[in-house]
Amino acid sequence: MLNRHKSLIARVLAEGTGAAITVKPFVAGGRQGLKMWFDDLDEKHGPIAELKPYGLLTHRVKLTFGLFSSRVIAQIAAAQVEELVVARALVRSVATVSELTISGQALDSWSVTDGSFEVIADYRHQNLVPDSDEAVVITCSEIIVPLMAAMAELIGYDQVENPADSNIPEVEGGLSQATVSRRERNPRSRLLCLRIHGNICKACGLDPARVYGEAGGIIEVHHLEPVSMLEKPRPYDPEIDLVPLCPSCHRAVHTRRPWPLSPSELSSILESLRA
Numbered sequence: 001m002l003n004r005h006k007s008l009i010a011r012v013l014a015e016g017t018g019a020a021i022t023v024k025p026f027v028a029g030g031r032q033g034l035k036m037w038f039d040d041l042d043e044k045h046g047p048i049a050e051l052k053p054y055g056l057l058t059h060r061v062k063l064t065f066g067l068f069s070s071r072v073i074a075q076i077a078a079a080q081v082e083e084l085v086v087a088r089a090l091v092r093s094v095a096t097v098s099e100l101t102i103s104g105q106a107l108d109s110w111s112v113t114d115g116s117f118e119v120i121a122d123y124r125h126q127n128l129v130p131d132s133d134e135a136v137v138i139t140c141s142e143i144i145v146p147l148m149a150a151m152a153e154l155i156g157y158d159q160v161e162n163p164a165d166s167n168i169p170e171v172e173g174g175l176s177q178a179t180v181s182r183r184e185r186n187p188r189s190r191l192l193c194l195r196i197h198g199n200i201c202k203a204c205g206l207d208p209a210r211v212y213g214e215a216g217g218i219i220e221v222h223h224l225e226p227v228s229m230l231e232k233p234r235p236y237d238p239e240i241d242l243v244p245l246c247p248s249c250h251r252a253v254h255t256r257r258p259w260p261l262s263p264s265e266l267s268s269i270l271e272s273l274r275a
């Protein structure tokens with residue numbers, strides 16, 4: 001039965017993580033579950049997420065590493081601070097909707113150091129039986145996509161460049177244009193930004209899913225201000241540095257340089273024109 005939703009789940013996973021992921025339904029004890037892993041690492045050489053019904057209303061999601069993951073774990077140990085910040089923020093966003101434990105480590109300071117690393121998230125459904133396809137699809141997008149995105153960020157999957165949107169807004173000053181546009185185009189940053197702020201334009205309030213339905217995945221991520229241009233430099237924080245904007249508003253805020261318009265400045269302009 002889940003086979004019908006396999007391609008939908010795989011698409012949501014690919015969009016959120018920026019990596020190709022294999023989705024494999026299985027049945028254990030008469031109940032259906034799902035296993036997922038990165039295509040290029042298979043189920044032995046990298047992280048695996050497993051989803052199973054747990055009791056009457058809950059899904060238990062377990063993220064573990066395959067037996068032969070030492071190479072990818074060494075790669076993860078070499079991740080940049082900024083990647084670790086994004087990965088931890090993604091896992092924190094999962095902890096806000098589920099009961100989450102990370103193999104004896106704290107939510108704000110965990111790291112992957114060996115193959116015993118394990119994340120367990122229990123996600124309780126309100127009105128759905130966990131054996132239903134609908135519940136499985138929800139658990140995937142609420143829990144598994146951000147967990148696998150955190151792993152993808154640490155492993156360092158490169159985002160696929162889309163030549164069609166090569167007109168990167170220009171930013172000058174302390175942070176290089178490349179750094180800002182990399183943050184704005186990183187699928188994991190985008191996922192994190194949407195999980196924190198919702199899928200709505202912060203300047204004009206456009207909710208693309210309501211206007212365009214299934215074709216509504218058009219919200220873009222905007223990096224508010226080049227951090228190193230701030231009077232008091234502070235570390236990059238994806239939770240306050242990134243906001244969702246619709247494509248039109250995103251283009252509009254970048255018409256001012258080197259400092260883009262803030263979303264609230266653009267809102268005031270929109271309001272004054274409406275008046």
Ligand SMILES: [Zn+2]
Pocket residue numbers: 201202203204205206245246247248249250
């Ligand atoms: Zn907008």
Ligand SMILES: [Zn+2]
Pocket residue numbers: 169184221222223250254
């Ligand atoms: Zn921007």
